[in-house]
Amino acid sequence: MLNDLKAWQAQRHAELSAPDSWLGMIGLFWLSPGANQVGCHEGAAIQLPDGPEKLGDVIWQGDTLLWQPVVGAAQSLRTDLAGPPSVIDHQNLSFFVVDRDGQLAVRLRDRTWAASRPFGGLAYFDEDPAWRITADWLELSPPLDMAVPNVSGDLLPVTVTHKAVFLVAGQPVELLPMSVGEQEVFFVFRDRTSGKSSYGAGRFLKTKPAVDGKICLDFNYAYNPPCAFTAFATCPLPPAENWLGFPVAAGEQKPVDRHD
Structure with missing residues (x-):
């Protein structure tokens, strides 16, 4: 044994030292129905540490969840309720939506976290x-x-x-x-x-x-x-x-x- x-x-x-480790999480942002702005603008619902003032919007309308980037077409998002969620990547950052008893939140991850603070x-x-x-x-x-x-x-x-x-x-x-x-x-x-x-x-x-x-x-x-x-x-x-x-x-x- x-x-x-x-x-x-x-x-x-291996899991905890990987790029998608929990140690790379840098934010948890609860969503409101409607458009939730993603960017480094101080008024953004999902605050990025750097990058464009507005990267796009996470749009929550009833049972519909969309990612609408500033540049490009909208895409449907899956939460983690029934399996792996959809992941949106931007440079070293990624985010996804979690469902907690009907309340939705975006988790933001820095995939390069270990470069500054390796897992001990x-x-x-x-x-x-x-x-x-x-x-x-x-x-x-x-x-x-x-x-x-x-x-x-x-x-x-x-x-x-x-x-x-x-x-x-x-x-x-x-x-x-x-x-x-x-x-x-x-x-x-x-x-x-x-x-x-x-x-x-x-x-x-x-x-x-x-x-x-x-x-x-x-x-x-x-x-x-x-x-x-x-x-x-x-x-x-x-x-x-x-x-x-x-x-x-x-x-x-x-x-x-x-x-x-």
């Missing part, structure tokens, strides 16, 4: 087989409806149909998933290392789906959310039910690099 973990850590390093890497707790836990996957009847906060203070409605139940030091522990898909199950949690040796707002964990009423929670693969690296992310926070009353000394530690 050590080789698998090292390969995963190398992949994490991540620190990890030592691999510990004790944190590779096989938990019971129990159905909730009725399902639990929760309002999960994010770092922006907004609430995201989540319906939870199952819970993972396991023992730590002989005591029963429950962990609620934030989403359950055909390929993976997604958890958000915090523990007694949060704000000390790990990121204060908590960490993410993805697992394979449950099989025969069992699910494997390998906390050695716990990782920092995007908001650990940039202020321009809208990460979910762990619900109170996922605040663990003990330290989970496994997975990624608190990151050193953060770009705001």
Whole structure:
């Protein structure tokens, strides 16, 4: 398992040091219905750090989302709601639209960010087989409806149909998933290392789906959310039910690099 973990850590390093890393984010701009100007003009809705005063407009009208550049034809834009969003490039900059519960925002990225501040890497707790836990996957009847906060203070409605139940030091522990898909199950949690040796707002964990009423929670693969690296992310926070009353000394530690 050590080789698998090292390969995963190398992949994490490659993702975070790439041109499209979260560390390259330089802006998050919430859109209003109608035309939203993109440019370096002080009145632009999407502020560019340099370039033309007006590069174009992001036009949001009902279910229609368009990019209308000053020069060239308009084009339809996809948000990230159902998959990868459309990306608009301008020199070293790129931007795309994200959908957060019906509210749209433009994320602005500098793809040359690493030239001035290269990624310094991540620190990890030592691999510990004790944190590779096989938990019971129990159905909730009725399902639990929760309002999960994010770092922006907004609430995201989540319906939870199952819970993972396991023992730590002989005591029963429950962990609620934030989403359950055909390929993976997604958890958000915090523990007694949060704000000390790990990121204060908590960490993410993805697992394979449950099989025969069992699910494997390998906390050695716990990782920092995007908001650990940039202020321009809208990460979910762990619900109170996922605040663990003990330290989970496994997975990624608190990151050193953060770009705001």
